[in-house]
Amino acid sequence: MGGFITGLDWSVLGWIHExxxxxxxxxxxxxxxxxxxxxxxxxxxxxxxxxxxxHRRQGLALLLALGACALLGNLLLKPLVARPRPxxxxxxxxxxxxxxxxxxxxxxxxxTSAAGAAVLRRTNSPFQRAAVPLALLIAFSRLYLYVHFPSxxxxxxxxxxxxxxxxxxxxxxxxxxx
Numbered sequence: 001m002g003g004f005i006t007g008l009d010w011s012v013l014g015w016i017h018e019x020x021x022x023x024x025x026x027x028x029x030x031x032x033x034x035x036x037x038x039x040x041x042x043x044x045x046x047x048x049x050x051x052x053x054x055h056r057r058q059g060l061a062l063l064l065a066l067g068a069c070a071l072l073g074n075l076l077l078k079p080l081v082a083r084p085r086p087x088x089x090x091x092x093x094x095x096x097x098x099x100x101x102x103x104x105x106x107x108x109x110x111x112t113s114a115a116g117a118a119v120l121r122r123t124n125s126p127f128q129r130a131a132v133p134l135a136l137l138i139a140f141s142r143l144y145l146y147v148h149f150p151s152x153x154x155x156x157x158x159x160x161x162x163x164x165x166x167x168x169x170x171x172x173x174x175x176x177x178x
Contacts, residue, residue, distance in 0.1 A: 013086055016143055017093060023070035025144060030097050033141040035134065036109035039066050042116035045127045049120075056166065058123045064117040069160055073111045078103040085147055087105040093146045107148045108157030109130050110139040111163075118164025 035041040043066060052061025083105040087095055113135035120131035139157055142148040148156075 005151050006149075009086075009151050012150045013143060013146065017146065020144065023098075024168050026096055029141040031142045032137050033097065033109065033145055036113055036138040036140070036141075039069070039116070041107075041134070042066055042112050045116060045131075047121060049106055049123060049125060049127070052125075055088055055123055055125055056064070058119055058125075061167040061170065062116060062119040062164070064163045064170075065119060066112055067159075068163050068167065069108070069111045069115050072159065072163070073106050073108045073156070078108075081105040083149075083152070086149055087146050090146075097145055097153060105155065106154045106159055107139065107142050107152045108155035109142050110135075110148070110153045111160035112136040114157040114160030115164035116160075118161045122168055138148040 013095050015137035042062065046062035046066065048059070049055040049062060052059070082103050085100065085104040087093065087099055117131040120127045122128075135157075139153045143150060144154055
């Protein structure tokens with residue numbers, strides 16, 4: 001990563017740690033991030049939608065988008081970029097969660113959350129209103145918990161939203177048959 005972006009990443013993480021750390025968020029952020037572990041919330045939402053005939057298309061799009069995020073993010077980009085996590089590079093900040101495995105770029109939590117939000121905002125389901133705020137909270141939790149850089153999260157959000165939109169558009173105007 002370039003020097004300017006790296007410096008900005010460290011500055012933003014430092015600002016979050018110095019200005020936003022508090023007991024309430026220390027309790028809340030690990031719970032929020034847990035919703036994104038293994039894309040759990042988004043997989044459940046996709047499965048629930050897929051089981052409903054009127055939302056089958058969106059459920060399938062969401063599940064396929066999550067698979068594409070895993071392939072692109074975890075199997076291709078993370079090993080290719082091989083960026084160490086901030087908590088590895090600066091172990092002086094006490095973590096509120098165990099150190100995640102693997103590399104930092106892009107944020108898989110942000111990527112799958114953005115893909116989920118991109119698909120779910122197009123549904124008339126109980127998930128629709130919560131999708132974008134939840135995706136942003138999960139993405140922010142990765143910064144608060146000091147396990148990703150802001151550029152990891154931003155790129156994850158952009159890639160995930162693009163993948164979600166791409167898979168949702170695979171079946172424009174048609175419902176999949178039961």
